[in-house]
Amino acid sequence: MGTDTKSEKTVTTRSRIASVLRYDLPASLVVFLVAVPLCLGIAVASGAPLEAGLLAGMAGGIVAGFLGGSAVQVSGPAAGLALVVADLVVRYGWRATCMITLMAGALQLLLGVFRVARAALAVSPAVVHGMLAGVGVVIALSQLHVILGGSPQSSAVENILELPAQIAGLHGYAVFAGLLTIAVLLVWTRLPQSLRLVPAPLAALAVTAVTAWAFGWDVTRIDLSVNLSEWSAPVWPQGDWHGIATAVILVALLAGVESLLCSVAVDKLHDGRRADLDRELTAQGVANLVSGALGALPVAGVIVRSTTNVRAGARSRWSAILHGGWILLFALGLGWTVTFIPLEALAALLVFIGVQMVNIGHVHNLRGHGEVPVYFVTLGGVVVLGLAEGVLLGLGLAALLALRRLTRVTVRAAREPDGRWHVTIDGSLTFLGVPRLTAELGAVPPGAAVDLDLNIDFMDNAAFEAVHAWRQNHERGGGTVDIDEIHDEWYAMAAGGARRLPAKTPPTAPDRWWLPWSHRGRRRLPAAGSLIPVRHQAPGGRPAVPDLLAGAREFHHRTAPLVRPVLHGLARKQEPSHLFITCADSRIVPNLITASGPGDLFTLRNIGNLVPRRGAAPTDHSVTAAIEYATEVLGVRTITVCGHSGCGAMAALLDGGEKAAELPELARWLRHGHLSLARYVSAAHEGAEQGPLDRLCRLNVLQQLENLRTHPGVERLLLAGRLELVGLYFDIPAARVHVLDHHSPVPAGPV
Known part of the structure; x- marks a missing residue:
């Protein structure tokens, strides 16, 4: 027994190792190539040392990947946090910002332990998408100045005001480097899949770096020197404790919400195990503790890297962990290669990312829910006022709109x-x-x-x-x-x-x-x-309202x-599975006796539930058209003919047409029931225990099923096995639905 268990564990372990080598290892290399340029670019946008971006990518990949609740999510420095970090660096300094990141991680860890991750999903997606779009606009505006050879201003508004003068100036090769990077990014996504083995960001930086070196362009070079022996501990921020506490809460909440929303989005891209959000939030907290202690940027789940990971074929968390390891090896062993990358190329990459963060698809999705104003108010607030102010404006407007919807009242008064x-x-x-x-x-x-x-x-x-x-x-x-x-x-x-x-x-x-x-x-x-129960009546005794x-x-x-939700989904197309032919008798309610709903039955009603044979006189195109449309266009799988007890049309046939003598059009229509009457006469010995009218009503259903087979389209589908004919009989006084045998008027039994 013990040997079998060990053998099973050995087989399972080998299978997991094989899966990692086959799927996760290649995926980790793809994500690594995407992550390195983004880590460097976000560090530039945040005003942090370049090595802080790489170390954050390492911490997010290894720590959050190992402990996280999502199997395929990849964490690292996020563009959505760049504005917050840049402001903190200016206000408190870099080492103090690392301490704020560390404390934010501790707060995230505490929130994860108390299992409050689901509460973060209560934040309106319109606010989150508006915030990210606003951050993208601010990043793009600031880095555009770098491409043009200048320096970013202190706010997005000032960047806009200074932009005309910046464009009018002479910028030399800096502009060429930026434009070349953007051109490669645009063209790369349109190349055949076989040529896009290298991710677009890495390809753009490599092409620009090689071109600048080959032609001797005078561009700004970046310097990266990661030396772990020079590590210095984070320091406590100096200033008002209210501002410090606000910064910690802001970093924790923004990074946490972005990570959780990313987990939910990534779950839709794969068929594996669903994410444990509380575990994911706890892992993000530990990762930010480590990242802050190492002197790196705050980390969060990143949708670009996570999507790349899934599309590259990752199956487990080992892809994220390995990608973090590759980043660490790159920083320690190949950091010197970064010196070839022009700073203007990194700025162009950030402009491209910033523009992509303004996703028009999100606006389209929000239109049907009336949340577009929340999106644009948040976006505008982030650009004009700042990140925290914009988010608060968006949250406030979202709350007001929700309150308005929850308390909406309609009052109608009419005579x-x-x-x-x-x-x-x-x-x-x-x-x-x-x-x-x-x-x-x-x-x-x-x-x-x-x-x-x-x-x-x-x-x-x-x-x-x-x-x-x-x-x-x-x-x-x-x-x-x-x-x-x-x-x-x-x-x-x-x-x-x-x-x-x-x-x-x-x-x-x-x-x-x-x-x-x-x-x-x-x-x-x-x-x-x-x-008390009453019925509204007018003085004359008739209902006051029709x-x-x-x-x-x-x-x-x-x-x-x-x-309404069901009908909304059916509004554009009907896909019934049954053509239901029954009598126009007011006592027959097809959806009631079949317990069906909207979209189930394509219903055809006429007096006597008659189906004229092909070519029979008098011609009736309405019945034929309904059968043709149901079988050829709607593709119904069943045609049901449902008769009922006490049918007036069958009673008129039994009386020899005397009851319909004064109704000439009805008399003409009932000629289609003569075959049913002939069948009744020839089968007088069958069903003798039933009354004459009841027996004719049942035989009429069987005759109409035979009439259906005279229509070529119906017969063709029956022979192909794509259509079935069913006869039903509704006993009105007993409220019973019976299935009829095709060869006998005696019911096969109740449904």
Whole structure:
């Protein structure tokens, strides 16, 4: 037993090693080649030493990769944090910024231990995408000055104002280096896949470096000297502790949220194990502890590197770990090669990355949710005011829009034909909706009879007081108010002094929606305050509002909120699986007796559920067209003919057409049922225990199935096995659906 277990473990270990060598090792090299230029560029944008970017890439890859909750996410210095770091370097110095990174890591670790990672996902994606876009704009504007041979200004606004003068100046070879880098980046993505073995950022820097060296361009060279023996410990920031605490929280939250959102996005790109967000946040905290202690930039999960990792075929966390190891080896052994890269080329790479961070696709995705203003307010705030200010503006606007949506109320008041007023209130009835509510209710004339429908999922005290006061004043003036609460009885409970429900309630399916109009009552709240079932009637005894319109109104109130998501998905295309042919009899409701919903049945109804044979007279193109469309265009898999008990059309056939004598068009149509009648006569010995009408109704279904086979398209699909014919019989008084045998009028049995 023990030997078998050891053998299984050995096989498993060998399989994992083989997987790492086959998939993760090559992927780690690809990610390494992408990461090195980005690490250097982000260090430049952050105003940090170049080695700080490489060390951060190493810490993010090895530490976060080893401990993280996502198998394929790759962490490292993130462009989204560059503005924060640049501001901290100016304010506190580089070594103090490393201490802030270390403390931010400790905060992330604490948050991960307390399992609050899911709470970070409550931040509106519009704010996150707007923040990243704003950061991209700021980075692009600042590094554009470097390309032009100048120096970045202290703010994005100043960079914009100084840009015309900077463009007008003479810049020499610096501009050539920057433009060449951008040109290679643009062209590289359009090359055939076989030629794009080297990642675009590395190729662009290499081409520019070689070109500048070959032609002797006078460009700014960068220096990289990583010597671990010269490491110095981070120092405590000097200044107001409020500002230091704010900086720690800002770095921790921004890096944490970006990492968690990256984990969620990467989960959609692979079929492996889903990310453990709390573990991922904890790992990011440990990585930032290590990165801060080493004197490196703060790290976060990076979508560019993570996406590259997945597309390169990574299967496990070993790809991220190995990529961190390659960065460390590069920094220690090949750092001298960086001196060949022009600073203007790195600036051009940052401009390209910054422009890519303004993703128009995100704006398109946000349009349907009404969050585009949040995106642009956040973007503008980051560019004009600063990162923290822009994020706070975006969060504030997102909260206001969410509050507006949650408390949105619709009030409609209209005079019915019978003189009564119908008022409908939909949504969440809170104090925010009281001004509009009182204005609409005030438009109802004094003394009018009012039907008030409360289709609400919440009512606070201010809203109740407004409705109750209006009702009392209206009734004192001689009017009447009947209140119908479609969901929970918010008004009735408040009026009766009962305890109010604690929270909003979702829409519920209407009670007994399938009842005929004549069997349904409406819950009304008369002046006395007690609920009694009544039916609205005019003085003449007829319904005051036509039942059809009242039914449509009830659908809007009760059913529409439930089916709207389904119908929205079906709005562009129908894909029914069944053609359902049945009688026009009002007692047959196909969706009711089959428990089907929108999009399931392509329904064809006529008197007697008849299917004219091909070429039969009188010609009826409507039935043939429906069959043709259902089979050839919609591709239905089943055609069902459903008859029913007590069919009037079959009764007319049994009477020899006497009942239809005064209805000439009906008499012509019933000629298509003569074959069913002939079948009934020839099979008089079958089903003798059934009544004549019931037997003819069943035989008629079988005959229509045979008629269907006379249509070439139907027969062809049947022979190919792509279509099936089904006969059903609905026994109305028993409310039973039976499946009919194709060769006998006796039912094969209930469904």
